[in-house]
Amino acid sequence: MxxxxxxxxxxxxxxxxxxxxxxxxxxxxxxxxxxxxxxxxxxxxxxxxxxxxxxxxxxxxxxxxxxxxxxxxxxxxxxxxxxxxFIPTKLAARTEVLKWLFWQVGGLGPMLGQNQHFSQYTSEKIPYAIRRYVNETKRLFKVLNNKLAHCQYICGEYSIADMACYPWVLKHPFLELQIDDFPYLKRWLDELATRPAIIxxxxxxxxxxxxxxxxxxxxxxxxxx
Ligand SMILES: N[C@@H](CCC(=O)N[C@@H](CS)C(=O)NCC(=O)O)C(=O)O
Known part of the structure; x- marks a missing residue:
């Protein structure tokens, strides 16, 4: 258990x-x-x-x-x-999943967290901080969008890299950006939202x-x- x-x-x-x-x-x-x-x-x-x-x-x-x-x-x-x-056994494919897993925990999560913090939660609005983290969020979304232009899931097969990124990308309505600007990312998000396990x-x-x-x-x- x-x-x-x-x-x-x-x-x-x-x-x-x-x-x-x-x-x-x-x-x-x-x-x-x-x-x-x-x-x-x-x-x-x-x-x-x-x-x-x-x-x-x-x-x-x-x-x-x-x-x-x-x-x-x-x-x-x-x-x-x-x-x-949800993780390949072959070294090269496995390493690909680990790269994107670490990218999520070291970048996507913390930057989106700071975005929400400064654009929504602080009573004092600090334009520099908001700009910094919204821009960083857009950059990270673009990176993931570019990756997903070439594959259905982040690392080819559905993996823990997708599971790590999905709940954060789902927060897009609160991140001061338009998800439609990232069409491949939106396609991936919409598809994952229909997976029975995710539901x-x-x-x-x-x-x-x-x-x-x-x-x-x-x-x-x-x-x-
Ligand atoms: N790097 C950690 C971050 C975990 C994290 O930030 N958890 C938040 C909720 S999403 C939390 O428990 N916050 C409570 C607190 O900061 O006191 C992970 O990936 O597990």
């Missing part, structure tokens, strides 16, 4: 999408980051960086006991290796929470005092 410590944010959805795609038994343990539950001492033992998602595998293949994993990229890679799904993942998430994560009340937990 896999425990998935989850909240309804892009990084949380990446893992739900994988678990649904792979059809492995799991249960969701909600960690309401709007209420500061990510700072509970028990949670910090498995998530020292006080963030979701975290996965605890109670039946790891190699170790006795449980394995806990934080960082969504590490989780996707672990689950892909455990189940031998189930988002249904399960919305059954847990439909309220915005960032509110005036939650800012003190999410952005510090």
């Amino acid at each position: 896999i425990d998935c410590y989850f909240w309804t944010t892009p990084n949380g959805y990446k893992v739900l999408v994988f678990l649904e795609e792979a059809s492995i038994p799991y249960r969701i343990i909600p960690i309401n980051i709007s209420k500061g539950e990510q700072f509970d001492l028990k949670f910090l033992q498995i998530s020292p960086n006080n963030k979701i998602p975290v996965v605890v595998d109670h039946e790891p293949k190699v170790a006795s006991g449980s394995i806990s994993i934080f960082e969504s990229g590490a989780i996707l890679l672990y689950l892909a290796e455990k189940t031998a799904q 189930r993942a988002y249904e399960k998430g919305t059954a847990i929470n439909i309220t915005p994560t960032v509110t005036e009340e939650s800012k003190k937990f999410l952005f510090g005092p």
Whole structure:
């Protein structure tokens, strides 16, 4: 059994999408980051960086006991290796998936997060910061759009690279850009939105929470005092 410590944010959805795609038994343990539950001492033992998602595998293949994993990229890679799904075995194809997985966790996620932060969440509007992160988002969307001009999925076959990018690209209405300017990316987004596993993942998430994560009340937990 896999425990998935989850909240309804892009990084949380990446893992739900994988678990649904792979059809492995799991249960969701909600960690309401709007209420500061990510700072509970028990949670910090498995998530020292006080963030979701975290996965605890109670039946790891190699170790006795449980394995806990934080960082969504590490989780996707672990689950892909455990189940031998959604990552190629041949070195060149596998490396291609890892390149785009690292591109997502090191670039797409953080830059889009800063975009939302400065264009929506700060009371003080800082034009330079908004311009910087909106431009960076557009640049990253263009990179992915160019990649998808030549293939159906980011790395040819559907993989953890797609699962990592999808929940972030889905945030496009809040990122101060027009998705129609990125036609190949839009085609990919629309196609993934029809995948039964992705539909189930988002249904399960919305059954847990439909309220915005960032509110005036939650800012003190999410952005510090
Ligand atoms: N690099 C991390 C980022 C995780 C992350 O930023 N999680 C957010 C939700 S999307 C969170 O838990 N925030 C709570 C906080 O910052 O206190 C990953 O990819 O897992």
